[in-house]
Amino acid sequence: YFVNKVIENNRFVIEDSETFKHVAKVLRHKPGDVIYLVDPEQNLFTATIERITDDKIETSVNKLATPSTELPIDVTIACSLSKKDKIEWITQKSTELGAKKIIFFSSKYSIMTWKKNVIEKKLIRLQEIAKNAAQQSKRRIVPQVVYVNKLTDLVDHKAQSNLVAYEESAKQGEISLLAQTLNQNPNSILCAFGPEGGFAPDEINFLNKSDFLSVGLGPRIMRAETAPMYFLSVLSYKYEL
Numbered sequence: 001y002f003v004n005k006v007i008e009n010n011r012f013v014i015e016d017s018e019t020f021k022h023v024a025k026v027l028r029h030k031p032g033d034v035i036y037l038v039d040p041e042q043n044l045f046t047a048t049i050e051r052i053t054d055d056k057i058e059t060s061v062n063k064l065a066t067p068s069t070e071l072p073i074d075v076t077i078a079c080s081l082s083k084k085d086k087i088e089w090i091t092q093k094s095t096e097l098g099a100k101k102i103i104f105f106s107s108k109y110s111i112m113t114w115k116k117n118v119i120e121k122k123l124i125r126l127q128e129i130a131k132n133a134a135q136q137s138k139r140r141i142v143p144q145v146v147y148v149n150k151l152t153d154l155v156d157h158k159a160q161s162n163l164v165a166y167e168e169s170a171k172q173g174e175i176s177l178l179a180q181t182l183n184q185n186p187n188s189i190l191c192a193f194g195p196e197g198g199f200a201p202d203e204i205n206f207l208n209k210s211d212f213l214s215v216g217l218g219p220r221i222m223r224a225e226t227a228p229m230y231f232l233s234v235l236s237y238k239y240e241l
């Protein structure tokens with residue numbers, strides 16, 4: 001569980017109502033049970049439950065010196081908007097695979113846009129999905145979920161290396177450009193993925209002019225939600241296996 005206070009000594013009281021509910025009511029933990037806590041400084045603790053009151057859980061905690069579960073490179077996945085279930089799936093799976101930031105953007109061939117008045121509500125829901133997925137994957141960081149209304153606003157989120165997954169580059173056999181980029185060992189990377197209809201040529205031009213390198217992701221054309229998972233898996237292979 002992610003707690004919002006730094007754990008400074010060997011006792012910690014869980015007061016956050018959502019965590020309380022999950023631990024005490026949903027999973028019905030009892031005194032003596034052990035759960036894992038991550039504090040805002042990304043330290044991991046085992047917490048032995050000592051007492052459960054009506055709204056609090058008192059625990060004794062032990063800091064663990066376990067290796068980090070974070071990818072050694074900051075990865076941002078930027079995906080064109082699609083249907084609700086796909087966006088939620090992308091958020092959950094990208095979190096499991098180690099993304100640090102997940103951006104959704106509206107582009108020419110996106111099948112939908114978000115109206116101003118729904119953006120906040122949708123982001124809260126996606127952020128919750130990311131938190132649950134991070135917990136399940138024993139990550140110490142919950143990725144940030146962001147929405148940008150225009151493709152051009154992606155430049156505000158640039159990383160050290162910036163890519164756009166472009167199936168035309170795949171046809172031309174330019175997979176090595178991805179390998180070449182990774183061989184430069186950037187400390188942060190962003191990759192943009194188009195919608196089912198792909199990117200429009202002027203969008204690719206804009207991105208290329210803004211220093212996003214077009215890269216292929218192999219000879220097979222993947223669905224819009226598969227391509228980011230392929231990319232994250234390549235990063236895990238390169239940096240973690």
Ligand code: SAM
Nearest residue numbers: 165166170193194197198216217220221222227
């Ligand atoms: N309109 C395209 C077509 O019919 O060829 C397909 C778009 S694809 C379903 C959706 C997005 O996934 C693309 O915009 C691209 O970002 C990414 N993508 C899928 N397969 C890819 C590949 N082999 N190489 C690079 N990008 C790929």
